[in-house]
Structure formats: structure tokens, C-alpha cells
Amino acid sequence: MENLEQKFQENLSVTSRIVTQSPSSVRKYSDPIPVDLLIEIFSRLPRKSIDRFRCVSKLWRYILRRPDFTSIRPEILFTVKVDGKILFCSSPQPQNQDDNCTLVATPFHTSFPEYFPSNNCSTVCGLALLHRYDKRKGMVVCNPRTGAFQTLPKLLMRDKSTLLNEEIARISLGYDPISKQFKVLCVTSSPCDRPDTHQVLTLESGKPLWRRIECEFHFKKTYRMRGEICINGVLYFGAWLGETYVVVCFDVRTERFGFINLDKDMLGDDDGYVWGELALFNYKGKLGLREGTPYLSREDELVLWMLEDAPNHKWSKHSYQLPRFLRYKWFVGMTSTGDIVFLSFPDHRSKLYFVYFFNPERKTFATVNIQGFEEFKTWHTIRIFLDYMENLKFM
Numbered sequence: 437m438e439n440l441e442q443k444f445q446e447n448l449s450v451t452s453r454i455v456t457q458s459p460s461s462v463r464k465y466s467d468p469i470p471v472d473l474l475i476e477i478f479s480r481l482p483r484k485s486i487d488r489f490r491c492v493s494k495l496w497r498y499i500l501r502r503p504d505f506t507s508i509r510p511e512i513l514f515t516v517k518v519d520g521k522i523l524f525c526s527s528p529q530p531q532n533q534d535d536n537c538t539l540v541a542t543p544f545h546t547s548f549p550e551y552f553p554s555n556n557c558s559t560v561c562g563l564a565l566l567h568r569y570d571k572r573k574g575m576v577v578c579n580p581r582t583g584a585f586q587t588l589p590k591l592l593m594r595d596k597s598t599l600l601n602e603e604i605a606r607i608s609l610g611y612d613p614i615s616k617q618f619k620v621l622c623v624t625s626s627p628c629d630r631p632d633t634h635q636v637l638t639l640e641s642g643k644p645l646w647r648r649i650e651c652e653f654h655f656k657k658t659y660r661m662r663g664e665i666c667i668n669g670v671l672y673f674g675a676w677l678g679e680t681y682v683v684v685c686f687d688v689r690t691e692r693f694g695f696i697n698l699d700k701d702m703l704g705d706d707d708g709y710v711w712g713e714l715a716l717f718n719y720k721g722k723l724g725l726r727e728g729t730p731y732l733s734r735e736d737e738l739v740l741w742m743l744e745d746a747p748n749h750k751w752s753k754h755s756y757q758l759p760r761f762l763r764y765k766w767f768v769g770m771t772s773t774g775d776i777v778f779l780s781f782p783d784h785r786s787k788l789y790f791v792y793f794f795n796p797e798r799k800t801f802a803t804v805n806i807q808g809f810e811e812f813k814t815w816h817t818i819r820i821f822l823d824y825m826e827n828l829k830f831m
Contacts, residue, residue, distance in 0.1 A: 471499060474496075474499055475499060478499065478500060486500055509528070509825075509826075510529045510531075510771070510772065510822070510823040510824060510825060511526045511527060511528060511529050511824045511825075511826070512526060512527050512528075512529045512539075512541075512791070512806075512820055512821070512822060512824065513525075513526050513559060513580065513820065513821040513824035514526065514527070514541050514806075514818055514819070514820050514821075515557050515818070515819045515820075515821075516809065516812060516817075516818050517817040517818075518812050522557055522566060523543060523544075523812075524543070524544040524564075524580040525541040525542060525543045525544065525808060525809075526541065526542060526544065526580075526824060527539040527540060527541045527542065527806060527808070529771065529822065529823065529824075530775075530793060530802065530804060531773060536802055536803045536804070536805075537802070537804055537805075538804070538805040538806075538807060539804055539805070539806055539807070540806075540807050540808045541806050541807065541808035541809065542808060543808070543811075544580050544581060544583070557819065558608065558609055558664065559580075559609075559821050559824065560609045560610060560611045560618070560666045561611045561618070561825065561827055562579065562580075562581070562824070562825055562826055562827020563577055563578065563579055563609065563611075563618060563827055564577070564578050564579075564580055564609075565577050565607070565608070565609040565620065566578060567604075567607050575587075575588045575607065575620070576588065577609065577618070577620070577639060579827060581826050581827070586639065586644075588620065588637060588644065589637075589643075589644065589645065589646065591604070591622060591624065591635060591646060592635060592646050592648065593624075602624050602625070602626045602633075603624065603625060604622060604623070604624055605623045605624060605625040605632060605657045606621075606622070606623040606657065606664075606673065607620065607621070607622045607623070608620070608621045608622075608664050608666075608671055608673060608686075609621075609666070610666045610669075610670075610671040610686065610688040611666055611669070611688060612669040612688040612689040613668065613669055614669060614689055615689050617638055617639070617640070617688070617689070618638075618639040619636055619637065619638050619639065619688050619691075620636065620637045620639070621634070621635075621636055621671060621686055622634075622635045622636075622637070622646070623635075623655075623657075625657065631654055632651070632654075632655065632656075633648065634648065634649050634650070634651045634693075635647060635648055635649070636649050636691055649691050651693045652693070653677060653684075653693055653695060654677070655675035655676065655677055655682075655684055655693075655695075656675060656676040656677070657675065657676070658674055658675055658676040658681060660674070660681060660713055660714060661673075661674025661675070661681060661683075661713070661714045661715070661716065662674070662713060662714070662715040662716070663715045663716040663717060664716060665716050665717060665718050665723065666688070667718055667721065667722070667723060668721070669687065669688050669689055670685050670686065670687055670688065671685070671686040671688060672684065672685055672686075672716055672723055673686075673716065674714065674716065675695075677695060680697070680698075681698055681714070682695040682696060682697055682698065683695060683696040683698070683716070683723070683725075685746070696723075696743065696746055696749050697749040698714075698725075698751070699741065699749075699751040699753070701753065702714065702725070702727060702741065702751075713728070714726065714727060715767070717769035717770060718769060718770065718772075718822075718823070719740065719742045719743075719770055720770060720772060720774055721772070722742050722743055722744075723742070723743040723746075724740055724741065724742050724743070724769075724770065725740070725741040725742075725743075725751070726738075726739070726740055726741075726767055727739040727740070727741065737755055737756065737757055737758070738755070738756045738758055738767070738776070739753065739754070739755050740753075740754045740755075740756070740770075740776075741753055741754070742754065754796075756776070756794075756796050758794065759801070762778055762792060762794075764781070765778035765779065765780055765792060766778060766779050766780075766781075768791075768820055768822065769822050770822070771793075771822050771823055772823050774795060774796070774797060775793045775794065775795050776793070776794045776795075776796060777791060777792065777793055777794075777820075777822060778791070778792040778794070779791050779792070779820060780792070788805065789805070789806040789807075789809060789818065790803055790804065790805055790806070791803075791804045791806055791820065792804070
């Protein structure tokens with residue numbers, strides 16, 4: 437890594453010729469080092485080096501603040517609920533991990549609005565959405581690494597008569613890699629079985645505004661299908677449609693809705709009723725679905741489904757026999773390298789916290805002891821997000 441940084445310093449004479457160039461003229465300038473190559477090299481550096489290289493030139497500062505620039509080093513992001521507030525920590529994510537090890541979760545020294553004790557958090561491309569399902573308190577989109585945040589405006593309600601009864605059924609953060617835009621989707625429901633209202637907010641410079649959009653399907657909220665995931669510009673979440681469960685697809689760029697039927701073997705009976713619980717996750721770049729309870733109990737088989745063909749509603753089933761020591765461990769998801777991840781119930785007295793990695797191809801297991809939570813005198817809930825990529829863009 438030191439050699440790589442030394443090469444950067446040797447190339448300062450090259451970039452000094454374009455220090456005075458504006459960002460709009462960067463592409464027009466013929467430079468020996470293409471911008472795409474610089475992004476590739478920068479993405480392999482640690483955060484401290486990135487912070488230092490922002491001061492080299494206007495060109496490098498422009499590149500390192502691009503919305504699509506992220507580090508390629510995946511991390512595990514932890515959200516720790518302490519005294520009703522969410523704090524962020526991260527640790528390196530083991531790559532091709534076959535041996536037991538210990539990692540340290542480093543807290544992000546960032547501050548968010550004092551009024552915002554959040555109960556929920558979701559992350560997409562380095563940003564996080566915090567919300568309380570309370571329209572009076574609003575919602576916050578933040579960058580856990582930089583500490584920057586943006587409070588979203590109040591939602592548009594249908595009319596004053598439903599203000600007290602209308603509630604938020606779902607709020608999600610999505611990202612479109614083509615337009616390079618972050619958008620927030622909010623679904624509000626009203627009593628008397630009225631159709632839900634769908635609103636979208638685009639995160640951009642200036643004052644963001646909510647916009648109502650149409651949805652031709654009458655989805656209803658369900659607690660039988662947990663989680664949501666944004667993959668390649670499509671936001672997925674579960675819902676009740678008619679008399680069965682479906683996976684809703686929301687295209688972030690076009691702002692259009694669709695749905696995917698579940699495989700008949702996922703359903704408990706002919707009426708489309710789901711036994712137990714289903715959960716969505718990222719299955720190596722495709723939509724994945726976990727069947728059964730969120731933790732292994734009496735059965736040692738883990739059943740996962742992968743979406744093979746969305747237009748034709750085709751799924752493939754994958755079953756894994758797991759050892760007994762993973763019983764009562766919570767299923768987290770799968771890393772981009774194909775490791776299935778579980779976590780143990782945290783021991784609040786000893787502050788011990790374990791994450792388990794299982795690679796189904798190599799048939800290997802690894803236990804990772806996560807340290808760093810000792811500084812919290814009291815903490816209640818810890819959630820982890822896999823393959824977290826830093827977004828160094830300042831909001």
C-alpha cells in the first residue's frame with residue numbers, strides 16, 4: 437500500500453497541469469492517467485489515504501466526491517441501539533474466510549439530530565435511511581462515514597381529515613446506478629380500505645420535494661415477508677396482492693411497479709398462505725429469499741431460493757445441511773463472495789458478539805468474534821449489514 441501511495445506522489449507533476457481545470461472540463465483534457473483508471477486505483481486505498489488525496493488537486497477532489505465513487509473494500513456495518521438512538525460501527529469483512537478470527541468494530545464519530553431516536557435503518561450504496569414511522573418527526577438520510585445528513589420534508593397527506601389516521605406502511609431507500617440517483621419511496625395507507633398512496637423523493641441538490649406516483653396494483657402490507665433489498669436499480673419488498681403473497685418490484689429510475697409470484701413450494705397451502713416467515717436478501721447479485729424462521733431451531737436444514745427469471749417468475753431452490761452449533765443462530769444473509777452469515781444472540785454482560793460464516797461450496801465454517809462494543813455501558817439491539825461500501829460523497 438505504501439508503494440501505491442508513493443506512485444501517486446510521483447504523479448503529482450502530471451496532475452499539477454490540470455489543477456486549474458474545472459470539473460466540467462475534466463473529460464475534455466487529454467491526461468496520461470484516465471479518470472476511470474484513477475477511480476479504480478483510488479477505490480483500493482484506505483479511507484485515510486482518500487482523505488489526504490482530496491487535497492492534492494481540484495481534479496482529484498472532484499473524482500473523490502463523485503456520487504458513484506465508493507471503496508471496493510466491503511465492510512460489515514453495525515447499527516447499535518443505545519439509549520434509544522442508533523450509532524454506527526464498522527469492521528473489515530472477512531474475504532474467503534476459513535479460519536476463526538477476531539475483528540474490532542470501530543465506531544463512527546458522527547452526530548445526527550438530537551430528536552431522532554430511530555427504530556429502523558436501511559442502507560443502500562453507503563447511505564442510510566433512518567425513520568421512526570412517525571410523520572411528525574420526519575425521516576433522515578445520512579452518510580454514516582462522513583456524518584452528513586439530510587432531514588426529509590414532511591409527507592403529503594391526502595386531506596386533513598385523514599391526517600390523524602393515515603400511517604406510513606413502508607418507506608425505502610433505493611439507488612439507480614444508471615442515473616446515479618438516490619430515491620426514497622414512501623407508501624402511506626388510510627382506513628376504510630382505501631388504496632395506498634405512493635410518493636417518491638429524489639435526493640438532489642436544493643430542496644427535495646415529495647411527488648405522488650401511480651401504482652396500478654393494490655398491494656397491502658404484510659408481516660410474513662421480512663426485509664427489503666435494492667439490487668441493480670430495483671427495489672424489492674414483500675406484499676399481499678389479492679389472495680396471495682408476492683414480491684413487489686419498484687424500478688428506481690422509471691418509478692414503475694411490478695411484482696413476482698412466489699414458487700408454489702414456498703407457500704403453505706393452495707390458498708397462498710405462507711407458513712412461518714420469508715425474508716429477502718441479496719443472493720450474489722440476484723434476489724434471494726430465505727424460507728422458514730429467521731433462526732435455525734430443531735431442523736438443521738437451511739432453505740434458500742434464488743430468482744432466476746423475473747418476467748417468468750422462475751425461482752431455484754437451494755438446501756444446505758448445517759451443523760448443530762448453528763441452532764438458534766440468526767440468519768443475516770449472504771456476502772458477495774457466497775458466504776452465508778449467521779449471528780448469535782449478544783451477551784450483554786460479557787459484551788461478546790459472534791458472527792458465523794459458512795461457505796457452501798468449500799463446506800467451511802468460521803467463527804468471528806467482534807470486539808469494540810465494550811465502550812457502550814448499555815446497549816440493546818445490534819443489526820449488521822453485509823458488503824457495506826463507503827460512500828465518500830458529501831451530502
